[in-house]
Amino acid sequence: MYSGPLEKIDDYRWRIPKNSQVGMRVDGVIYASDKLIQQIKSDNALQQVANVATLPGIVKYSLAMPDIHWGYGMAIGGVAATDIERDGVIAPGGIGFDINCGLRLVKTNLFEKDIEKKKKDITYALYNNIPAGVGSEGKIKVSDKEQRQILLKGAKWALSKGYATQSDIEHTEEQGAMEGADPDAVSDRAYERGRAQSGTLGSGNHFVEVQAVTDIYDKEAANIFGLEKSQITIMIHSGSRGFGYQICDEYSRSMVKTLSKYGISVPDRQLACAPVTSEDGQRYLGAMKCAANYAWNNRQCLMYLVRLTFEKLFSQSWQNLGMSLIYDVAHNIAKIEKHNVDGKEITVCVHRKGATRAFGPGSRDIPDVYKKMGQPIIIPGDMGRSSYLLVGTQKAMDETFGSTCHGAGRCLSRTAAIAKCNVNQLKKELEEKGIVVMAAGKGTIAEEAPMAYKDVDKVVDVVHNAGISKRVCRMKPLCVLKG
Amino acid sequence: MKNYEFLEHTADFGIRVWGKTQTELFTNAATGMFEYITDISKVKPTKTIAMELESDDRNGLLKDWLSELLYYCNVKNMLFCEFKIDAIDDKRIECELKGERIDKSTYKLNHEVKAVTFHNLNIEEKEGLLTTEIIFDV
Numbered sequence: 064m065y066s067g068p069l070e071k072i073d074d075y076r077w078r079i080p081k082n083s084q085v086g087m088r089v090d091g092v093i094y095a096s097d098k099l100i101q102q103i104k105s106d107n108a109l110q111q112v113a114n115v116a117t118l119p120g121i122v123k124y125s126l127a128m129p130d131i132h133w134g135y136g137m138a139i140g141g142v143a144a145t146d147i148e149r150d151g152v153i154a155p156g157g158i159g160f161d162i163n164c165g166l167r168l169v170k171t172n173l174f175e176k177d178i179e180k181k182k183k184d185i186t187y188a189l190y191n192n193i194p195a196g197v198g199s200e201g202k203i204k205v206s207d208k209e210q211r212q213i214l215l216k217g218a219k220w221a222l223s224k225g226y227a228t229q230s231d232i233e234h235t236e237e238q239g240a241m242e243g244a245d246p247d248a249v250s251d252r253a254y255e256r257g258r259a260q261s262g263t264l265g266s267g268n269h270f271v272e273v274q275a276v277t278d279i280y281d282k283e284a285a286n287i288f289g290l291e292k293s294q295i296t297i298m299i300h301s302g303s304r305g306f307g308y309q310i311c312d313e314y315s316r317s318m319v320k321t322l323s324k325y326g327i328s329v330p331d332r333q334l335a336c337a338p339v340t341s342e343d344g345q346r347y348l349g350a351m352k353c354a355a356n357y358a359w360n361n362r363q364c365l366m367y368l369v370r371l372t373f374e375k376l377f378s379q380s381w382q383n384l385g386m387s388l389i390y391d392v393a394h395n396i397a398k399i400e401k402h403n404v405d406g407k408e409i410t411v412c413v414h415r416k417g418a419t420r421a422f423g424p425g426s427r428d429i430p431d432v433y434k435k436m437g438q439p440i441i442i443p444g445d446m447g448r449s450s451y452l453l454v455g456t457q458k459a460m461d462e463t464f465g466s467t468c469h470g471a472g473r474c475l476s477r478t479a480a481i482a483k484c485n486v487n488q489l490k491k492e493l494e495e496k497g498i499v500v501m502a503a504g505k506g507t508i509a510e511e512a513p514m515a516y517k518d519v520d521k522v523v524d525v526v527h528n529a530g531i532s533k534r535v536c537r538m539k540p541l542c543v544l545k546g
Numbered sequence: 547m548k549n550y551e552f553l554e555h556t557a558d559f560g561i562r563v564w565g566k567t568q569t570e571l572f573t574n575a576a577t578g579m580f581e582y583i584t585d586i587s588k589v590k591p592t593k594t595i596a597m598e599l600e601s602d603d604r605n606g607l608l609k610d611w612l613s614e615l616l617y618y619c620n621v622k623n624m625l626f627c628e629f630k631i632d633a634i635d636d637k638r639i640e641c642e643l644k645g646e647r648i649d650k651s652t653y654k655l656n657h658e659v660k661a662v663t664f665h666n667l668n669i670e671e672k673e674g675l676l677t678t679e680i681i682f683d684v
Contacts, residue, residue, distance in 0.1 A: 106556050132556045135665030135681055160660045160683040200650065255621050266658040267684060305620055308660040308683070312613060315664070320602065332664035476554040477684070505656055 065109035069093075069100075075529035079113050079125075086117040086330065092124040094463075096525050099129050102474055102517065111138040114330045118143060119338070120151025122404050122411060126463055128418050129525040130472030130517060134159070136315075136333030139417035142466045144402065147339040147410050152327065153348060154336035155318065157414035159395040160311045162351055163358035164302030166392055166441040167235075168452060169366060170288070171373070172385030173295040175275040178541065182273075185376060186499040186542040189271055192372045193365065194263040195546045196503030201262040203364055207254055211246045213261065217356030218363040218391075226367040233430050235391040236420065239359040245349025250313055253350075257306030257357060262364030264301050266504050266546040268511060271369060272298045272443070274450060274538035284436045284454055284535045288389055296538055297386075298450060299365050300443055301546075302395065307354035314347045339399070339412045348397070355396055362391055389452070390430075390439035394419045394469035402464050413464045421455035421467035421532050429455075440532055443470050444519030446500055446511060446543045447493055451523050451534060458530040467532040471519040480515035481506055489513075502545035511545055550578035553679060559657070560666070560681040569631045571669065571676045572608060572639070576615055576629045579662075579682070583619065584655050589627035591644035604636040605667050605678075611639055612662040612680070619659075623648050659684055 068083040072092070077100055079091030091112040095103055103109065108131045115137050116125035122144055131140030136156025145151025178185060194201045205213065213220045218239025221227040232239050264271065276294045279285045290296070303310075318335035321343050322328065329335060337343035366388065370381035377384060397414045404411070422429055422438040429438040437454035444450045448471075459465050475483070486509050493500055502508050526532045549570075553560035561578040565571030580586045599614055601607040618624040626645035633640040660683040669678045 108556075135558065135663040135683065196654070252617060252621070305660075312661045316606075316610070316613075319606070319664070332667075335664075473556050476556050477559055478552050479554055504658075505654060 065104045065107065067109065067113065069109065075525050079109060081116060084113045087113060088121050089116050090124050091116050091127065093127040093131065094525055094529050094531065095129045096521065099517070099521060099525065103131055106133040108133045108138040111136070112141065114334060115141060115143050115157065117330055118145060118152055118154060118334065118336060119327055120145035120147070120149050122146050122409070126466070128468040129522045130417070130468045130470055132472050132474070134416065136331055137414065137416050140468065140472060141416050142414065142418045142463060144411035144413045144464045145339065147399065147412050150338045151412055152336035153339045153344045153397055153412050154334050154414065155311045155315045155347060156333040156335065157416055158311070158351065158397050159416045160308045161302035161395055162307035162311060162354035163393045164395040165358065165362065166394070166443060167299045167362050167366060168389040168441045169297040169299070169369065169386055170290060170389055171295045171297065175293045175295065178273070178295060181376065182499045182542050185273055186501050186544060188372045188376055189369070189542065189544040190501045193271060193368050193544060195544060196266055199263040199265065199503065200259040203262040204259055205261060210254060210258060213360050214244050214246045214249065214353035214356055216240055217359040220360050221363040221367065227363050231363060231366070231388045234388040235359055236393055239363065240356050241352040243349060244352035244356050245346070246353055248346045248350040249310065249353050253306055253309035253313070256309045257304065260304040260306065261361055262368060263304060263361070264365060264546045265304050267507065269301045269546040271365070271544045272450070272540050273542035274298060274540055276536050277449065277539045278537040280534040280536060287432065287436060288439070288452065288535065290536055297369055298441065298443060299362055299369065301362055301365055303354040303358035304361065306357050310350045310354050314350065318343060318347070351397060355393065358393070359391065390441065392419050392439070392441050400464070403461070411464065413466070415466055417469045418466045419469045420465055421459040421463070422465045423455045423457040423460045437533070440467055442468060442519065442523060445471055445513040445516040446540055446545065447496065447498065447513035448519055449537045449539055451519065452536050452538070453523070453526070453532040453534055456530055456533055459532060463531050467526045468522050471516040471522055473515055474517045475515040477510040480512050481509045483514060484509040484512040498540050498543060500543040500545065504546060507545045549574040552582070555681055558681055559684045560679055562677065562679050564675045564677045566675060568604070568634050568676060572611065572631060572634065573629045575608060575612060575680060576626065579612055579615070579659060580626055582657050583659055584625055586625070586627045589625045590646045591628050592646045593624070593644070595624070595643045597643060598640050600638045602637065604669050607637060607639060608669065608678070609662050609664055609667055615643070616659055616662060623650055657684060
């Protein structure tokens with residue numbers, strides 16, 4: 064429960080003034096409606112927004128999106144940018160354990176009526192073909208030499224193996240690989256944890272979901288995406304698996320030890336950090352990029368498995384089924400970007416932990432086809448409600464370092480969800496809504512129950528009305544495979 | 547006396563753990579973590595692993611030790627059910643662990659623990675008992 068100062072700026076923004084806690088260098092700014100802020104205040108997330116405001120080199124604000132919830136170190140749904148030329152820091156705890164956890168959205172030329180009678184078959188087939196669950200291991204096993212190539216090339220490794228097309232690469236954030244990945248900054252243990260996990264979904268909130276478009280808000284943008292009402296899309300949510308967890312763990316540990324070397328003190332050890340330009344900062348950044356590339360390759364391999372599954376089910380090639388990639392976005396990552404701060408363009412390290420990049424129209428970092436309307440943003444809801452496709456805006460560039468929310472955000476702990484949810488009843492309710500769900504993990508369905516999440520519509524309302532992203536369309540779930 | 551309890555934490559998962567001594571506190575923490583991962587009453591003590599570990603302080607030692615157990619679980623497919631601590635101080639632990647190696651393709655675990663975090667980890671003495679929270683990334 065947060066009881067510190069909180070001022071209302073306007074209908075969708077709140078401020079934690081920088082004089083409210085010793086050491087805060089900037090204000091905290093939270094994007095939320097009157098209703099959502101009440102929920103947000105109920106745990107420690109806002110205290111974490113204030114803690115992040117103490118990080119050396121932080122500029123403008125310590126930001127939080129409407130789906131913010133209590134994390135470790137930095138809250139999930141947090142955004143922070145540090146000026147790298149003024150000893151701005153990079154904090155592994157500001158990125159998260161699942162480095163480059165993210166989403167991709169694939170379209171098809173199928174419509175809801177085409178799969179009406181196949182929903183169970185599709186769900187079973189996905190369950191059988193996609194390795195999911197705790198510590199799941201995949202069919203794509205690689206040698207250490209090959210693994211290094213994945214870390215350097217990201218999704219382009221999949222391209223070289225025939226698991227991707229050039230168009231897939233072009234429709235992925237960073238074209239599926241960040242420059243400057245340093246495989247030598249990765250420990251043997253991380254290699255060990257990552258070896259058997261390429262092309263695996265993982266557990267918990269990771270999923271593959273077959274959806275249908277229910278609402279179109281922006282016709283022009285939807286046309287550019289080639290989406291219309293009742294059309295089938297497929298959403299994939301996964302990250303860097305054990306590989307990324309190990310890197311985050313090791314560097315958050317080593318950065319606790321080097322804090323004194325740089326004269327940094329942090330209010331929470333999980334915010335341990337080092338100047339971006341220091342040797343320790345650069346090593347972590349090089350390792351983080353390896354994990355980011357690993358994750359892009361992973362989601363590409365997962366999409367490849369989904370395409371194979373659909374080919375078999377519909378006895379058609381995936382090209383015939385129109386299964387092309389709309390976009391792939393990261394929502395746990397740090398990026399070195401140029402942003403305007405106080406009228407001056409500076410180079411910052413933008414931490415997005417449970418936040419999505421939302422670059423506006425004209426940005427050179429987004430594919431040509433999307434330049435006019437802004438970067439696609441993929442926002443998943445929960446298994447019973449909707450997901451969204453949004454686009455980035457100029458206002459996001461001006462206010463939030465080109466960032467927006469990443470999902471619904473949890474409102475119940477996993478233990479509370481298990482205690483409250485009747486799994487059989489939930490399954491029945493979902494079935495009545497026409498949703499088929501399968502999960503690899505025993506407790507997953509209860510833990511991931513819709514009641515455990517905030518209403519994604521309310522979260523998206525805030526980012527849309529605040530102007531930091533724009534709604535394009537909404538999708539409802541039909542077939543859900545959970546980890 | 548309660549050894550540990552599961553905690554409410556919105557995004558992740560945590561335990562509060564107690565112990566009369568550091569040895570008890572550490573043993574209870576490891577038991578709590580593995581109880582979340584699996585039903586440890588079903589784990590057979592067929593394999594023994596000896597472990598020695600050093601860290602900078604008592605909090606760091608607990609985090610590093612649990613992380614090491616997690617490494618054995620996630621990479622070497624080991625589940626532990628018995629934790630025998632032979633020697634321990636603030637910076638060093640020597641222990642013998644018993645458990646079994648599992649085949650992940652057939653053995654279903656309840657939960658995946660990605661990592662042990664430093665968040666709220668602070669060993670304190672309260673009413674003659676050592677206690678701390680431990681938050682896991684799950």
